Amino acid sequence: MARVVVIGATGHIGTYLVPRLVRDGHEVVAVTRGKAEPYLPDPAWQRVERVMLDRADEEAAGRFGSAIADLGGKVVIDNICFTLDSARQLVEALRGRVQHFLHIGTIWTHGFSEVVPTPEDVTKRPFGEYGVQKAAIEAYLLDLARRDGFPATILHPGHIVGQGWSPLNPAGHFDDAAFATIARGDTLALPNFGMETVHHVHADDIAVLAIRAMANWSVSVGEAFHAVSPRAVTLRGYAEAMYRWFGHEPAPSFHPWEEWKAMQTPENAAATWEHIARSPNTSIEKGRRLLGYAPRYSSLAAVQESVSWLIAHRKLAV
Structure with a gap:
């Protein structure tokens, strides 16, 4: 050792x-x-x-x-x-x-x-x-x-992602209000068609x-x-999965970028642009082949564990 x-x-x-x-x-x-x-x-x-x-x-x-x-x-x-x-x-x-x-x-x-x-x-x-x-x-x-x-x-x-901090949310930024919106079953606005990816x-x-x-x-x-996790997720797929996790039918809405941007704080809009402009979707095949890398968590499982922690510690009101 x-x-x-x-x-x-x-x-x-x-x-x-x-x-x-x-x-x-x-x-x-x-x-x-x-x-x-x-x-x-x-x-x-x-x-x-x-x-x-x-x-x-x-x-x-x-x-x-x-x-x-x-x-x-x-x-x-x-x-x-x-x-x-x-x-x-x-x-x-x-x-x-x-x-x-x-x-x-x-x-x-x-x-x-x-x-x-x-x-x-x-x-x-x-x-x-x-x-x-x-x-x-x-x-x-x-x-x-x-x-x-x-x-x-x-x-x-x-x-x-992990217990103790806020994960990147389905709107592509770190404001926990997006998770609160989903938890209430309210409409979460997403940019474009929600087909950009996060990983x-x-x-x-x-x-x-x-x-x-x-x-x-x-x-x-x-x-x-x-x-990274085995697969990236689209903003739309991520949002819909979180709605179902909270027990609601998915209710996202979709807006052209400039329209969506005007609905957000400048900080949240800037953070989202940084993520969706890159829309990462990366391979782990090299790590799997050479190092035996086999991540235990999918993207959604990792996020859900983090959100559960936020709720349990009263950092996210639902």
């Missing part, structure tokens, strides 16, 4: 990943800013070494990479790297000192969906700062792995994929893998 350093250890993925690593016998170092607890309690956290580091401050001082390297991890899992400069500072400090480096990317590295289901190795044309930076990190890490042998693996999650993934399935990548080091190094 290995000493594993997890950066961003109490977030969406870390909440599920850290306890799994502990139960598998690994020695885990959880690196956080010290401002948040995991979304779910687990006794495994009592066996975790906690280190508080503010990444932004440490990077500004040029110390973050060396601080992580000095923790002595044979495996480093980075959940919260968002710029190429940030990746370079960390990786340069880790070169020659780690056996495996896992970077959490995003399916937004693809930009517009051109072929569906989209495999990992298509030409990428990202847009938007987040997708562009994540694609640049991926290109840098894969080049370093193939040219210099740096042991990098990249996992690209879809829209992350969720339960955070625990990402955690399992990370562990599968660690266990299959020889085939995962130098590769990128999608971390």
